[in-house]
Amino acid sequence: SEKSAVVNLKAHIRNNSVKGERVTVSFELKDKQGKVVKQAMKNISVGKGKASYAFSSMKIESPCLWSPEDPYLYNLDVMVRNGQGQVIDGYRQRVGIRSIEFKQTEGLWINGKPYEGKLMGTNRHQDFAVLGNALPNSMQWRDAKKLRDAGMKVIRTHYVIDPAFMDACDELGLFALVEVPGWQFWNKQPIFGERIYSDIRNMIRIHRNHASLFFWEPILNETHYPEEFAKKALDICEEEYPYPYSIAACDHGAAGDHYYSLLLRPIESELREDKTYFIREWGDNVDDWNAQNSDSRVARGWGEVPMLLQAEHYANPSYIKEYPILCYETICNKPEQIVGACFWHSFDHQRGYHADPFYGGIMDAFRQPKTSYYMFMAQRSLEKSDLIADNGPMIYIAHEITPFSPADVTVYSNCEEVRLTVFEGGKDYVYKKDPDHKGMPSPIITFKDAYHFMEWKAMARAGKQEDAYLLAEGLIDGKVVVSHKRYPSGQADRISLRLDHEKVPLIADGSDVVTVIAEVVDKRGTVKRLNNSVIRFDIEGEGRLLGDVSTGNNPCKVIWGSAPVLIQSTTKPGKVRIIASMQNPGQSRPLEGVLEFETVENDRKEIFSQKDLLASDKSQSVERGIVDKSDLERENERLRKELNQLKVREVERQQTQFGVGIND
Helix, strand or coil: CCCEEEEEEEEEEECCCCCCEEEEEEEEEECCCCCEEEEEEEEEEECCCCEEEEEEEEEEECCCEECCCCECCEEEEEEEECCCCCEEEEEEEEECECCEEECHHHCEEECCEECCCCEEEEEECCCECCCECCCCHHHHHHHHHHHHHCCCCEEEECCCCCHHHHHHHHHHCCEEEEECCCECCCCCCHHHHHHHHHHHHHHHHHHCCCCCEEEEECCCECCCCCHHHHHHHHHHHHHHCCCCCCCEEEECCCCCHHHCCEEECCCHHHCCCCCEEEEEEECCCCCCCCCCCCCCCCCHHHCHHHHHHHHHHHHCCCCCCCCCCCCHHHHHCCCCCEEEEEECCCECECCCCCCCCECCCCECCCCCECHHHHHHHCCCCCCCCCCCCCCCCCEEECCCCCCCCCCCEEEEECCCEEEEEECCCCEEEEEECCCCCCCCCCCCEEECCCCCHHHHHHHHHCCCHHHCCEEEEEEECCEEEEEEEECCCCCCCEEEEEEECCCCCCEECCCCEEEEEEEEECCCCCECCCCCCEEEEEEEECEEEECCHHHCCCCEECECCEEEEEEEECCCCCEEEEEEEECCCCCCCCECEEEEEECEECCCCCCCCHHHHHHHHHHHHCCCCCCCCCHHHHHHHHHHHHHHHHHHHHHHHHHHHHCCCCCC
């Protein structure tokens, strides 16, 4: 509570020395300023080659509590000293003090108080374009930051997520629900169950000390498993973390769901008063899971109108009355017993089981935002936090002012009032939020029939380009607190380069990666969305390009105005210089773009083979073209394709069996 808290401590000490030893284990809890809030010490004897535990507890008066709105973290320093008082080992664990309670019909309580509204978030696969699952820690943090900025407060992770992502969730105020690996498959052989039980134990041991942990999902996703498995999975959760506020969840209607207090995939007509519910997936509006047609699955390169329709589908589609579905609006109107929901899915990604990529993300595989990203951002709270600096008022004009843009102008904002100005001294439109609206916090704002291309053409012909703009202003208590101004794009002038790094520098450790975005812009800097340019990247200094002709990343085709490339560091800190130029320039071409930045020294000791590193650097420096394949390589490639087709057909059969895609 706000008055006091108890921190239970348990340290596992292993003695690898040649003799038994008596050691002292000290625990020091420190606040953000490094001041020791509480400390405890424990003397234990550890035999040669043996292990032992040091137990203790601390009572903290008036603790700073962790929550999504104020993610306060302490540092817990654990030190092991020998008989002479020398520190022989140590560990630092970040600790957040908080309570989470699921109170059946009363809904979600955090830190002893009912949580207002729904806890809304998203699902996340951690794979990234080009890299797959091999993300460095910095990119894990950037993912979390982008999702938090979009207003997300809970992330459903998959296949036991990287601890670096959980660290970021702790820091940024993102709850995370952690899921054991497994999907639509059960094997009756005993060894299969034993391996899943082992996975559950390891999953909990990896993540149990994170403040961001929302609940465990130890049951296999969308799988027909026996009831005894559900009971054993819950028992393991309680064995591995036998403390309050450690909750495990099960599918509603699945075998053994009566053992669990928190259920997923709620069916509203069957809500039980002794259960609390969470919607773990919503939003995907695919047809038959084979053709993959959907108004929620929209590639960023498809342009303005498809992305507007995707955002509308996630928010509150026009067909909601005729075809009731789960969307932001309907979820917000659910009873308190349904505490929150994660939509499917945050990023475009290559699923592996199907030939088509998943295009339902609010960002693409390079984490470049689609229009729906800003719709979600408009749902975030107006409250500002020093720890979440980018939270607060926002406004975004979702209109590109092209000859093919719609007549209606869409604006996303969480402000009380929005004023749209079309042309300098031209037409003004005003929107005021309905204070009695009970659905989503910020409905989509549509100014009807506000854009006509011929009017903009007339302004350009008259030489009044500086007066031709859209200006949206967000007001709170009658005062303008945020604004967004857009001009139509002019003639392509140059290639603009920027780091998409969320202010996290590139570390010179030989493996860290950052995204660089190239955009074709006019003299004003407005991105020219409608162009088919192909950009070639060159690099100098302490970095290397990831991807080449074979991956479609260098040269790279411009998609909806931007071309991303990944830069990996070397082990030497220094300057990196990126040059972006047109692959097929005409007589009047945009000027090449140049970006220079510094990598920072790695402050951690790394162990690697210098010989292997040099060999890797050499292979990276040679531009790869068409590689001659051996008969064995060609045969392996044929077998991989054949196996993939078998997987696709099997998954399609399973999806039909599970009825995936039918609205809850």
